[in-house]
Amino acid sequence: MFERFRAANPSPKTELEYTTPFELLIAVLLSAQSTDVGVNKATRKLYPVANTPAKILELGEEELKSYIQTIGLYKTKAKNVIATCKILLEQHGGEVPNDRASLEALPGVGRKTANVVMNTAFGELTMAVDTHIFRVSNRTGLAPGKNVDIVEQKLLRFVPKDFLQDAHHWLILHGRYTCKARKPECWNCIQQDLCDYRQKTPMPDGL
Numbered sequence: 062m063f064e065r066f067r068a069a070n071p072s073p074k075t076e077l078e079y080t081t082p083f084e085l086l087i088a089v090l091l092s093a094q095s096t097d098v099g100v101n102k103a104t105r106k107l108y109p110v111a112n113t114p115a116k117i118l119e120l121g122e123e124e125l126k127s128y129i130q131t132i133g134l135y136k137t138k139a140k141n142v143i144a145t146c147k148i149l150l151e152q153h154g155g156e157v158p159n160d161r162a163s164l165e166a167l168p169g170v171g172r173k174t175a176n177v178v179m180n181t182a183f184g185e186l187t188m189a190v191d192t193h194i195f196r197v198s199n200r201t202g203l204a205p206g207k208n209v210d211i212v213e214q215k216l217l218r219f220v221p222k223d224f225l226q227d228a229h230h231w232l233i234l235h236g237r238y239t240c241k242a243r244k245p246e247c248w249n250c251i252q253q254d255l256c257d258y259r260q261k262t263p264m265p266d267g268l
């Protein structure tokens with residue numbers, strides 16, 4: 062499966078736009094239960110004005126809200142971003158820490174966000190299991206599990222090391238664009254013959 066993913070897309074990337082670990086951290090924090098497209102729209106305006114903990118604190122919570130108000134749960138997220146910026150300045154010299162415990166201690170940052178930042182900003186071999194990866198892992202039989210923790214542990218065990226760095230991006234993109242929640246495009250899927258899913262979707266009429 063991963064040889065096929067790599068042949069089709071040799072350098073998969075997150076669809077969130079960022080240029081520094083801090084920008085990535087805030088984008089991931091904002092993306093909970095929101096789309097990457099919506100987050101990018103907001104950060105394209107926010108980051109030219111404020112893209113460091115100090116600058117966001119200078120902006121203040123109310124002003125920050127005005128940049129992110131199109132994103133779901135923006136009030137809570139604004140609070141978390143401000144609190145995160147304070148901790149980054151007070152405890153980490155204004156930098157994003159590269160270890161799980163410090164990342165998960167930041168307000169609004171859970172295991173998944175920490176995994177994304179560790180993988181994408183710092184090149185660690187982590188697996189951030191979101192709704193897409195959870196679905197694809199279960200449907201295909203790649204790493205079935207009742208909850209995201211089990212799926213994460215299985216993927217870390219089963220995905221060959223060579224592919225681990227990029228596996229999370231390949232699986233997310235596959236879930237987002239092909240193995241969709243409601244109607245997976247099995248007829249258009251490069252993994253069809255390797256996938257265990259029984260109710261494969263046939264090609265729609267007219268295509």
Ligand code: SF4
Nearest residue numbers: 240245247250256258
């Ligand atoms: S064949 Fe269908 S269910 Fe299996 S991975 Fe592809 S799109 Fe998903």
